[in-house]
Amino acid sequence: MGELIMTQHTFVLGIETSCDETAASVVRDGTQILSNVVSSQIESHKRFGGVVPEIASRHHVEQVTYVVEEALVQAGLTIKEIDAIAVTEGPGLVGALIIGVNAAKAIAFAHNIPLVGVHHIAGHIYANRLVKEMKFPLLSLVVSGGHTELVYMKEHGSFEVIGETRDDAAGEAYDKVARTLGLPYPGGPHIDRLAQEGKPSVKLPRAWLEEGSYDFSFSGLKSSVINTLHNAEQRGEEIDPKDLAASFQESVIEVLVTKAERAVKEYKAEQLLLAGGVAANKGLRQRLEETFGDAGSIELIIPPLSLCTDNAAMIAAAGTISFEQGKRSGYALNANPGLELI
Amino acid sequence: MNVLVIDTSNFPLSIAVMNEQAVVAETLINSKKNHSIQAMPAIEALLQSVDLQPKDLDRIVVAKGPGSYTGVRIGVTLAKTLAWTLDIPVVGVSSLASLTGAGRYFDGLVCPVFDARRGQVYTGLYAFKDQQLTEVKEDVNILMETWLDQLAEMNEKVLFTGKDTAVFWELIQSKLGDRAIQSVVTEQVPRASEIGLIGMSMEPGNTHDVVPNYIRLAEAEAKWLERQQGERHE
Ligand SMILES: [Zn+2]
Numbered sequence: 001m002g003e004l005i006m007t008q009h010t011f012v013l014g015i016e017t018s019c020d021e022t023a024a025s026v027v028r029d030g031t032q033i034l035s036n037v038v039s040s041q042i043e044s045h046k047r048f049g050g051v052v053p054e055i056a057s058r059h060h061v062e063q064v065t066y067v068v069e070e071a072l073v074q075a076g077l078t079i080k081e082i083d084a085i086a087v088t089e090g091p092g093l094v095g096a097l098i099i100g101v102n103a104a105k106a107i108a109f110a111h112n113i114p115l116v117g118v119h120h121i122a123g124h125i126y127a128n129r130l131v132k133e134m135k136f137p138l139l140s141l142v143v144s145g146g147h148t149e150l151v152y153m154k155e156h157g158s159f160e161v162i163g164e165t166r167d168d169a170a171g172e173a174y175d176k177v178a179r180t181l182g183l184p185y186p187g188g189p190h191i192d193r194l195a196q197e198g199k200p201s202v203k204l205p206r207a208w209l210e211e212g213s214y215d216f217s218f219s220g221l222k223s224s225v226i227n228t229l230h231n232a233e234q235r236g237e238e239i240d241p242k243d244l245a246a247s248f249q250e251s252v253i254e255v256l257v258t259k260a261e262r263a264v265k266e267y268k269a270e271q272l273l274l275a276g277g278v279a280a281n282k283g284l285r286q287r288l289e290e291t292f293g294d295a296g297s298i299e300l301i302i303p304p305l306s307l308c309t310d311n312a313a314m315i316a317a318a319g320t321i322s323f324e325q326g327k328r329s330g331y332a333l334n335a336n337p338g339l340e341l342i
Numbered sequence: 343m344n345v346l347v348i349d350t351s352n353f354p355l356s357i358a359v360m361n362e363q364a365v366v367a368e369t370l371i372n373s374k375k376n377h378s379i380q381a382m383p384a385i386e387a388l389l390q391s392v393d394l395q396p397k398d399l400d401r402i403v404v405a406k407g408p409g410s411y412t413g414v415r416i417g418v419t420l421a422k423t424l425a426w427t428l429d430i431p432v433v434g435v436s437s438l439a440s441l442t443g444a445g446r447y448f449d450g451l452v453c454p455v456f457d458a459r460r461g462q463v464y465t466g467l468y469a470f471k472d473q474q475l476t477e478v479k480e481d482v483n484i485l486m487e488t489w490l491d492q493l494a495e496m497n498e499k500v501l502f503t504g505k506d507t508a509v510f511w512e513l514i515q516s517k518l519g520d521r522a523i524q525s526v527v528t529e530q531v532p533r534a535s536e537i538g539l540i541g542m543s544m545e546p547g548n549t550h551d552v553v554p555n556y557i558r559l560a561e562a563e564a565k566w567l568e569r570q571q572g573e574r575h576e
Contacts, residue, residue: 047566054411054560061415065426065550079427095412098378099419105382106423110396331382 013082014316017100018092018120020051022063023312026075030320035074036313039063049185053093060099086319089117090339097335116322117329118315121341124275126318127307135270141260144276145171148216156321159341163214171278173218177225181241191245192281198242200250249283271299279308343400347538350377350417351409351437358534365535367392377416403541406434407555408464414554422552431546435537438466441503443536444529450499457506483557490517505530
C-alpha cells in the first residue's frame with residue numbers, strides 16, 4: 001500500500017441573503033468552489049420595478065434551509081465536516097440580512113461550529129480569489145447597485161476605502177437611466193446591451209471632482225441624461241436611445257477606469273480586481289482589458305459573471321480568511337445594514 | 343421528549359424547554375429588545391441552565407405568527423434551521439395561542455389580541471374543552487370594531503388576553519358590556535410553554551416548508567393586486 005498523505009483542508013459554508021438572492025456555498029481553502037447555490041427572486045420583484053424589502057425577506061425565510069441543504073449535498077459534505085460558517089452581516093436590507101444571520105447562528109450553535117460575520121463588499125472582492133490567488137498590494141474596483149468604491153488592500157483581510165461615491169452608486173445610476181429610457185428592471189444589462197449598438201455621440205459630463213480625489217459622483221450624469229431627453233422632446237427632436245445609452249455608459253466607464261488607473265500607479269498595486277454586480281457589464285470589462293491588458297506590470301482579474309452578482313461562494317471565500325485570522329462572531333451577531341468596510 | 347419552544351413574534355421574547363411531564367425551563371423577557379441579537383444567546387443560556395445540548399433536543403415548536411413580520415421571521419428561521427440541521431421535527435403554532443393559558447378553566451371564549459395599528463388587530467377565538475384548546479374562529483387581521491360586533495352576536499362570555507387589550511378596553515366594554523373580562527397582568531404575557539403544549543402533539547410536516555403565517559399580504563403585493571383589479575375593471 002502506498003503512503004497515505006493526509007492533507008488538511010478548510011471547508012467553509014457561506015450564507016448570503018443581503019438583497020434578493022438566497023445563496024449558500026461551500027468553499028475549500030478559500031479558493032475552490034465545491035458548490036454555489038443561488039435562488040434568485042428577480043421574477044418576484046420585476047412587477048414592482050425594484051426589490052421590495054418585505055417580499056425579499058419573505059422569500060429568504062422560505063428558501064434558506066433548502067439552499068443550504070443543496071449547497072452541502074452538491075459539495076458532498078455533511079455539516080460535521082464544515083470548519084466554519086461565514087455569513088453576510090451587512091451592508092444590505094436589514095430584514096433580508098436577518099434571515100441569513102439567524103440561520104447561520106442556528107447551524108453554528110447546533111454543531112458548535114465557529115461563526116464569522118462577513119462584509120458584503122469584502123465578499124465581492126474575495127470572489128476574485130476563487131479565480132486567481134491574490135497578490136498584494138492590490139486595488140479593487142467595486143461597482144454594484146449599492147456601491148462604487150476603490151478599495152486598497154495591503155494584505156489579506158485589510159481593507160482601505162480610498163474612494164467612494166458621494167451620491168448614487170454606478171448601478172443605481174444605470175437603473176434610473178434605464179427607467180427614463182423605458183427599459184425594464186433591472187436596467188443595467190439593458191443599457192449595456194443598447195450601448196454596444198450605439199455611438200457615444202451625445203455630450204454628457206464627467207464628474208472628476210477635486211484634483212487627486214478617488215471619489216465618484218453619478219447623480220449629475222444621471223440628471224444630465226434625463227434633461228437631454230426632456231429637452232429633445234420639447235424641441236420635437238429624436239435621440240436614438242442606443243446612442244444615449246452608449247454616451248452614458250462611456251461617461252461612467254471613462255471615470256471609473258481613469259481613476260482606477262491613477263490609483264494603481266499611486267499605490268503601486270500588483271493586481272486590479274473588478275468586483276460587484278456591475279462587473280458583469282461588457283463595456284466596463286472591455287475597457288479594463290484594453291487599459292490593463294497584457295501590456296502593463298499589473299495583473300487584471302475579472303471574475304466570471306456568476307461570481308460578480310451576489311453569491312455565497314464569495315462570502316465563504318472572504319470568511320475563510322477571517323476564520324484563518326482567528327476572527328469569530330458570537331451568537332449575538334446581528335444584521336448590520338450600515339456596516340463599514342474596515 | 344425534549345422540546346425547545348421559541349416565540350419571538352412580538353416584542354416579548356419567550357423560550358421554553360419542556361417534555362411531556364414538565365416545563366423544565368422558561369424564559370420571558372417582556373421588554374423591547376432586538377430578537378435578532380437576543381434570541382440565539384437566550385436559547386443557548388436556557389439549554390445550558392438545564393444541562394442540555396442541542397443534540398439532546400427531539401422537537402422544536404415555534405410561534406409562526408401573526409405578529410411583527412420581522413419578529414416572526416427570526417423565530418421561524420431559528421426554529422426551522424435548528425430542526426433541519428439537527429434532523430428533528432419542527433411545528434409552527436399560532437402566536438396568539440401563547441396567550442390563551444389564562445382561559446383554561448374559564449367558562450366561555452378566549453380572545454387573544456395583538457394591536458395591528460389603525461384600529462386593526464390580529465386576533466382569534468378559542469375555547470377550552472376538557473382543558474384542551476380548540477379553535478372557535480380562525481386567526482384574522484380585522485378592524486377591532488368589526489370583530490367585536492361579531493363577538494357580541496355570540497352571546498357568550500369572552501376573556502380578552504394580551505397586553506394590547508388595554509388599548510381597546512373601552513371599545514370592548516361598549517360592545518360586550520359585562521360579558522367582557524380582561525385578564526390580569528401576569529396573564530398578559532406570551533408563554534412559550536403554552537404553544538409547546540399544543541405543538542408537542544401536532545403532526546410535523548416538511549421542515550423546509552415551515553413558514554410564517556403573516557395573515558396579511560406584503561403592502562406592495564396588496565397594492566399591486568389592487569392595481570391589477572382596477573385595470574381589469576376599466
Ligand atoms: Zn452585492
